[in-house]
Amino acid sequence: MPSAPDPDDRRRVGMKDVARLAGVSVKTVSNVVNGYIHVTPKTRARVEQVIKELNYRPNVSARNLRQGRSGIIALAVPELDIPYFAELARLVVAAAGERGLTVLIDQTGGNRDREQQVAKGIRDHLIDGLILSPLALTADDLSARTDDTPMVLLGERIHNGPADHVVVDNVTAAKEATMHLAALGRRRIAAIGAQDEAAGETARLRLAGYRQALEEAGLPVDESLVAPVAAYHRADGARAMARLLDAADPPDAVFCFSDLLALGALRTLLERGYDVPPQVALAGFDDIEDGRYGTPTLTTISPDKQQISRQAVELLVERMSGVVQGAAREIYVDHRLVIRESTIGRGM
Known part of the structure; x- marks a missing residue:
């Protein structure tokens, strides 16, 4: 097998050095570096090992220029x-x-x-x-x-x-969050995040999943429990939660279409003296870092x-x-x- 370049050689290690030591063509090294799929796993592993050994760094600027x-x-x-x-x-x-x-x-x-x-x-x-x-x-x-x-x-x-x-898959994800609330024995499950605007495709899909879950759980779809919002900000969630609590028969659980809406809703619940989750269970969507450090911590859908x-x-x-x-x-x-x-x- 060809020997590695002398470590005292201060010139820049090039693609030809990698190809020589790995026993492959320069084109194959290029394919590995650029992430092309038409390289066998065995060859890719050998080239990547040599790249690591030589500490090879592609000259990105020159490549882009070419x-x-x-x-x-x-x-x-x-x-x-x-x-x-x-x-x-x-x-x-x-x-x-x-x-x-x-x-x-x-x-x-x-x-x-x-x-x-x-x-x-x-x-x-x-x-x-x-x-x-x-x-x-x-x-x-x-x-x-x-x-x-x-x-x-x-x-x-x-x-x-x-x-x-x-x-x-927003429909499935929203359905899972709502089914979790239903499985806890909650019977008046509200949704915060509906939008009527043409841009509200996220809201439409998550609302569909929410409704599917209620139907499968044998719960009525009560439109008075669906709270629309102008945007997915904390303040919108807080205002929507206040409207739900002011109703004659407030919810015992809430699925919010984003974690920011849920954090806003949580603030309103605490200000109104509700205990979360004994009186009202709350779930969000997005798994943002803030939700992991609130009191209480936030149940949520975590997209990868x-x-x-x-x-x-x-x-x-x-x-x-x-x-x-x-x-x-x-x-x-x-x-x-x-x-x-x-x-x-x-x-x-």
Whole structure:
């Protein structure tokens, strides 16, 4: 087997050195470095071991220059001060960094004009790819775009659209959260988070799961227990909870369509003197870090945010490199119900 380069040799270790020591072609090393799928597991493992031994670092700038790329991708989300999107952005940056990519993060506010501007590629030659979580654009809007920058969609706004899409099964997840409340013996289960606007696809799916769970549990679907909100912020959850408590027959459990709504609802419950969970059980959605440190800690649906970020970056890199072409792909990622104090109390 060829010997490794002399450690006293201060020149930069190159792809040819890796290929020589691994006993493969330079093209094979390139395929491994760029994440191409057409490499056998055995060969990939051998090349990766040599890369580790030689401490090889690809010259990303030179590679991007040769390929006419900037080495920059963009992530555009509605609101950066929403903890879910902030946590997701951190994970996307980490996943992209493993690929030698820099992430430009943008905030659209769910504004249609801003989302259209982002979908056009932001500026010519600035980015190589885009990960977009739209609230206002439609599938027709994206089908009409003339920019050929590869794009991956997040969120629930557009299903089976013109671009690859990474998403959680919101109906099933919401159903699981509601069924958990019903299994605890709760009979007046409210929902906070309904939206009538065209952009409320997340609300529509989670409301469908909530209703399915009630029907399967043999509970009536009482529309007076469905509380609409303007946005998924703490204040919206607090106001919606107040309306539910002011009703003649308030709920004994609440499923909130986001953790921020649940944290707002929790504040109102505590201010009104309700004991959570003995009097009112509470569940959210998103598994943001704040929910793990509240009093009580928050039961929630936890989407696999790391899987979402890695899948989005992977799909984007495959489109950018030309490894995958053709029809858009829709990838569903895992989720789980995390049961905490807000529904079962402490010490259970």
